[in-house]
Amino acid sequence: MRFEGYRTEGFYDELFQADGVPRSGARVLVERIDSLDRGELKRRQTAAELALLNMGITFTVYSDTSGKERIFPFDILPRIVEAPDWALIETGLKQRIRALNLFLGDVYGEQRILKDKIIPEELVLGGQGYLKACAGIRPVKNVWCHITGTDLVRDNAGKFYVLEDNLRCPSGVSYVLENRLVMKRIFPKVFEAVPIRPVDDYPTRLLEMLHAMAPEGVTSPTVVVLTPGVYNSAYFEHSFLAQQMGVELVEGRDLVVSKNRVYMRTTRGLQRVDVIYRRIDDVFLDPKVFRPDSLLGVPGLMEVYQSGRVTLVNAPGTGIADDKVIYAFVPDLIKYYLSEESVLPNVETFLCWREKEREHVLANLDKLVVKSANESGGYGMLVGPAASEADRSAFAEKIRSNPRNYIAQPTLALSRAPSIIDDHFEGRHVDLRPYILYGDDIYVLPGGLTRVALRRGSLVVNSSQGGGSKDTWVLE
């Protein structure tokens, strides 16, 4: 395979500045690939897929009754981010996370921002992600969103925008680490020649952050990862992170609350747990407080949490900050809490909740992307230009009946990166999800999950919708 016939087709391309002209950070890689024997790259792609299959980084396709397991599609052509771009991303993300964290502390505390009418009160207090049970809580060191995965996109001019904030239980970081492992096997020579920033110390950073979040008075905390169990689609990640940190991976049934403490059941009796990196949703955490039918959670957990005897990471209630309606206000939050302008801009967003903007959305459904406020994974959205007339009118009905639940954004010409399609390269649209840890300070992992929409022309990068992933190389 050669890059000879590769065309950028007028899109911003992550590896090529023009047809046949690689960007400076991509030159070594492009030359290396062009020098490979015919069929060699395809062989390496196959080897990478086999490695991922053997590592068990797979998911089961539920509609397939044979129970055949598939790997998440992985494209071995990396996405490269050069140092100046990364510096901007890092500064912008730190600023954004700091503001969102202050926002969370505020809306569950004094509610200054509501009193000052920066955001309409009803949007916050009436939001699906706002948990009344969390009002008045002051988490350890006032950190709410310990782990964030922010989705960034790039437009035709190469400018970065924030597309979505994910402050609940963002997943995908294990793919960043495993993809890198596989890539080092595939392109060892490129790694020798190009200053690619390592991502391997993420588990260490994560563990440090979790330790820093120990309840007051606990000096050597017991940290656990709480998973819904082996049938969850992100189970691999839960077990991977627990393994890499060397902590226990527990399920709800392994934990028990007794005398206002959380314990795990071990072969030697009960052992106290201090910090829980929980990978189950807020409403499943404690059947006594939230959904009574939850079998995943731990009865009584919230009471212990409220009294500060156990730390939950992320703090329950963070969902309100990644509500897609609240998203539209993040630049205002940054100004309000930090007195700064946003470093990373939002994508222009219309709130269907506002009558005027709703009319604009309804009149322009064929040009816009409509999203519901609290869904993820590419569900509950309409890509106007690609949708049928019938889909659009069905969506218009949904918007009219529940305007608070919908936002719309212009369809961006997302940047593309070359990807292996059969036996040649074609450009495919990508986004970027960096991971941010908030402990004693804020840390942005120099890398991230580049998701790629493998269907030609598609803008939806979610794995449930035919998306795959790429390794992300951040250069020194």
Added chain:
Amino acid sequence: MLSRVAEAIYWMSRHIERAENVARVIDVNFHLNLDLPLNRSDQWEPLVRITDDHPLFQERYDSASGRNVIRFLAFDTDNPNSIISCIEKARENARSVREVISSEMWEHMNTFYLNLKTLTDSGQAMAAPHQFFGDIKRSCHLFAGITDATLSHGEAWHFHRLGCLLERADKTARLVDVKYYILLPDISDVGSPFDNIQWSAVLKSASALEMYRKRWQRITHERVADFLILDRDFPRAVHYCLLRAEYSIHEITDTSPGTFSNPAEKVMGQIRTRLDFTQIEEIVTGGLHEFLTDLKQGLFSAGESIQQTFFEPAGN
């Protein structure tokens, strides 16, 4: 260690050991049938008795032909003790504790299952049965080796050993019981080449022929029973398994050998002591089958008490 994790490791190892035993027994029987006179060949039914699954077998198959027995023991996903079922469960167990075991263990278990499933689904397995069952055995041994070399010999490893050794002790006891019962009535055959072949096959079924030869040279049914039950050094002998299982359980609880702090240690100590101070002649005089029935019952109770002592949710 979490109770759930200990339980998953214990069962992971039990299932792998079970699969290996089934593969070995089928493989040996294949070869045995080739050596037997035609009118005596095709003895497949006893294999189903070794695993104690003959009621399920009779329900699902009309005759105990080689084809049916092999399908049942190796590939039948409705038989919870078939090779494919065992490896599938072992892999699910491994998946649920992959953060505790080494990634080498997990990757081997995962590839083992994926390959087995491909071979089973495509029907290729029976094209070269010796190769196939040999591969199963090797994969199980490899797993044991990887576990030994990559997992710290701490609590997790001891639970792995417990599962593996109890399963092995049980399977060896059953093998001896079934074979003794089937082979012995033919008094006229005693000492004939045919007899020798049969008893060699019993030993081979426990991978014991060569080690037996070194210990006793001549094959007699009593010595075979002696070796498989009472030998202290042969790793598939019941006595060996109990000595090592007992060692592991004491490592887990930190209780001194010869004492007990829970029902599991007590039961194991009792069975082991019985084997310590007995001779094969006494066993045969008292009735081998009765002795083995007791032994199997004891092993079952040991398993039950391990379950209650370590895995049942404590506290609350």
